[in-house]
Amino acid sequence: MQLRLDTKGKSVTAIVIFEDKATDSPRATVREDVWGGVKALERGERMPELIQETTTILEAQQRHFPDLEVDEAIETILWDEVRHYRVSISTSDTHAKDKARKRLFRGFDLVAPGDPKRRRADTMHFDDLRSWMNTFCAQARAELKAWGDDV
Numbered sequence: 001m002q003l004r005l006d007t008k009g010k011s012v013t014a015i016v017i018f019e020d021k022a023t024d025s026p027r028a029t030v031r032e033d034v035w036g037g038v039k040a041l042e043r044g045e046r047m048p049e050l051i052q053e054t055t056t057i058l059e060a061q062q063r064h065f066p067d068l069e070v071d072e073a074i075e076t077i078l079w080d081e082v083r084h085y086r087v088s089i090s091t092s093d094t095h096a097k098d099k100a101r102k103r104l105f106r107g108f109d110l111v112a113p114g115d116p117k118r119r120r121a122d123t124m125h126f127d128d129l130r131s132w133m134n135t136f137c138a139q140a141r142a143e144l145k146a147w148g149d150d151v
Contacts, residue, residue, distance in 0.1 A: 003057050009065030012073040014084045015054060016120075017041065022090040022129060027104050034087055038111045041083060050077070085112050088122040090129050 004014040019037060023029040040046045054077055058070045076082055087105065095101050105121040112119050126132045 001053055001057060003054070003061060005061070005065060005068065008067070009061075010067045010069070012058075012076045012082060014082045015050075015077050016084045016086055017050075018086050018088070020088045022124075022133065024092075024129060026089045026091050026095060026123075030087065030089055030104055031107070034089075035107060035111045038085055038087075041085075042112060047078065050083075081114065083112075084118045084120070086120040086122065088124060091123045091125050092127065092129070093125075095123060096125060 001018065002016040003012060004016065005011065006013050017038075019034045021029050021034065037046070041050065051074060054074065055070065058068065058073050062068050062070065085108075087108070089104060091101065091104070095104060101123050104123065108119050108121060109116070
């Protein structure tokens with residue numbers, strides 16, 4: 001999640017909820033996993049979870065923005081519809097062109113209706129996701145070992 005504050009750091013202008021997925025089946029993942037989570041947030045079904053996470057972020061931000069009113073910010077998030085969504089999904093060559101990428105996110109405007117600025121859709125292109133992930137994990141383990149962590 002990302003918290004957006006006004007220029008004075010006193011009030012919340014948006015809470016951006018990230019849905020980042022790495023998969024070999026991007027459209028199915030968006031349709032079956034991501035849209036369900038966004039719909040649940042839009043219906044208010046995940047409010048306790050959202051409020052808990054948001055409260056933690058807000059309390060941490062108070063160090064930098066002491067005038068930030070946590071209770072007021074929570075109320076804004078609950079009632080003023082400042083929830084925004086950023087969906088990011090891994091893709092392969094089958095979704096390399098703009099038209100194919102656009103199809104991945106078909107229906108976003110229906111699950112998170114309203115102003116288009118509430119919705120952002122991104123793709124991460126990998127020719128071979130599994131191979132890239134294995135290489136990335138091996139590099140991460142090597143880096144941690146170099147720091148002296150036992151992995």
